[in-house]
Amino acid sequence: MWELIQSNRRKSALLIVIMALVLAGLGLSIGWSIAGEGGGFFGVAVAMIIWIVMLLVNLAAGENILLAAAGGREIAHADAPQLFNVVEEMKIAAGLTAMPKVYIIDSPAPNAFAVGLKADRAAVAVTSGLLARLTRDELQGVVAHELGHIKNRDTMFMTLAGVTMGAVILIADLYVNGLRFGGGRSRDSNERGGGQGAAIMMVIALVLAILAPILAQLLYFACSRRREYLADASSAQFTRYPAGLASALVKISGAQAGKLEVSRALAPMFIVNPLAAASESSSIFSTHPPTTDRIRVLRALTGDVSLAAYEAAFQQTHNGAGVLRAASMQGVTPIEARAAAPSAAVPEPPVLPGAPAMAAPALPAAAQQWRAAQHLVQLSAGYTTIACACGVNLKVPQHYGLPFVECPKCHQQHPLPPDGGQP
Numbered sequence: 001m002w003e004l005i006q007s008n009r010r011k012s013a014l015l016i017v018i019m020a021l022v023l024a025g026l027g028l029s030i031g032w033s034i035a036g037e038g039g040g041f042f043g044v045a046v047a048m049i050i051w052i053v054m055l056l057v058n059l060a061a062g063e064n065i066l067l068a069a070a071g072g073r074e075i076a077h078a079d080a081p082q083l084f085n086v087v088e089e090m091k092i093a094a095g096l097t098a099m100p101k102v103y104i105i106d107s108p109a110p111n112a113f114a115v116g117l118k119a120d121r122a123a124v125a126v127t128s129g130l131l132a133r134l135t136r137d138e139l140q141g142v143v144a145h146e147l148g149h150i151k152n153r154d155t156m157f158m159t160l161a162g163v164t165m166g167a168v169i170l171i172a173d174l175y176v177n178g179l180r181f182g183g184g185r186s187r188d189s190n191e192r193g194g195g196q197g198a199a200i201m202m203v204i205a206l207v208l209a210i211l212a213p214i215l216a217q218l219l220y221f222a223c224s225r226r227r228e229y230l231a232d233a234s235s236a237q238f239t240r241y242p243a244g245l246a247s248a249l250v251k252i253s254g255a256q257a258g259k260l261e262v263s264r265a266l267a268p269m270f271i272v273n274p275l276a277a278a279s280e281s282s283s284i285f286s287t288h289p290p291t292t293d294r295i296r297v298l299r300a301l302t303g304d305v306s307l308a309a310y311e312a313a314f315q316q317t318h319n320g321a322g323v324l325r326a327a328s329m330q331g332v333t334p335i336e337a338r339a340a341a342p343s344a345a346v347p348e349p350p351v352l353p354g355a356p357a358m359a360a361p362a363l364p365a366a367a368q369q370w371r372a373a374q375h376l377v378q379l380s381a382g383y384t385t386i387a388c389a390c391g392v393n394l395k396v397p398q399h400y401g402l403p404f405v406e407c408p409k410c411h412q413q414h415p416l417p418p419d420g421g422q423p
Helices: 002-035 037-069 081-094 128-133 136-151 154-182 187-193 195-239 242-253 291-299 307-317 365-380
Strands: 072-074 101-105 112-115 123-127 384-387 393-396 404-406 413-415
Touching: 002 037, 002 154, 002 195, 037 112, 037 123, 037 154, 072 123, 081 101, 081 136, 081 195, 101 128, 101 365, 112 136, 112 154, 123 128, 123 136, 128 136, 128 365, 136 154, 136 195, 136 242, 154 195, 195 242, 195 291, 195 307, 242 291, 291 307
Parallel strands: 101 123
Antiparallel strands: 072 101, 112 123, 384 393, 404 413
16 A cells, blocks of 8 residues: 555656646746747746745645535534544544544535545545435445545645646636737737747647646546546455445436536546536546446455455456556455445434424434434534424524524524524
């Protein structure tokens, strides 16, 4: 595993350098087309400054920016004990030095992603739809996959590569829009440099402005696909139950349908791309391997679930082609797969103080799971729950704005603090 992590680091560094060269080349061509030969170096300087500023911002608060962009809200252990127990179990299995923070995203589409430039800044975000649909074994497989990304330093790479790709796209868009609305070369520079040479450089800059973002995205996506296989292998190793992740991928890929709206830069970080979840084809524009292919490899794992066994299963399903480094397979100790965990009772929302002692009608397990997930979303959003004597639980959002809330069933009025917060 350590050799694979080191290989990931080397590949990440090389990829970042290549993307930075693409960025510098774009800045050079744009600067040259606008201000002549001397402007090329100025263009490179401006491109590097934009990149460094964006990089510093993301190094300082990149995790928070990505989580906020996805609509994630942090939750506490008391809010979701089972989820935290799963994350803690997988943190120990992965050998991480710090407990990742846990976030929830209010979306019916099951999905998850992880962020973190370092293990002590890592976080795992899951959607309410994921908690509502998955069994404990399936949830464990997904969490282990995401912690595998953290363990393998994938989250650091995705953040840095995403920033570089964003800088390329930003500069290219600014240049293309500048040509559209104001022209690309000043009158003085035209008089100094000659029209023919300026026209040639403008064409070159325009071509690079169109192609550079595509090239940056292809580099970003290509490395992302390979890392998904390694994270799947890590999940099988951490959980010792690859069928859990395989079953979760079936549910996740079949329940997206555009319900989770995220940016193109954030989508590759999810366990299944929410913008292309239904696509089973593999192409250079794919951010993930086909989900059916990942499931097929996981289901081919029987008995041994080590990295060497995953490599053997991959070769078995891909006509001998491998995905992990052969040197990393030497001396790997077999890991015996475990049986499926017994079905656990779905946690109910906590009993509220003052609630009447009355038997509630039993709900099907699936309905209980959905209700528990929605209760967690409301807790993370700062809702206050008030138990009325008639048996109705009133959910009051933060900053409600009124001094009281009226029960729609018995019309009893319950006083609220002036800020509409916790009563």
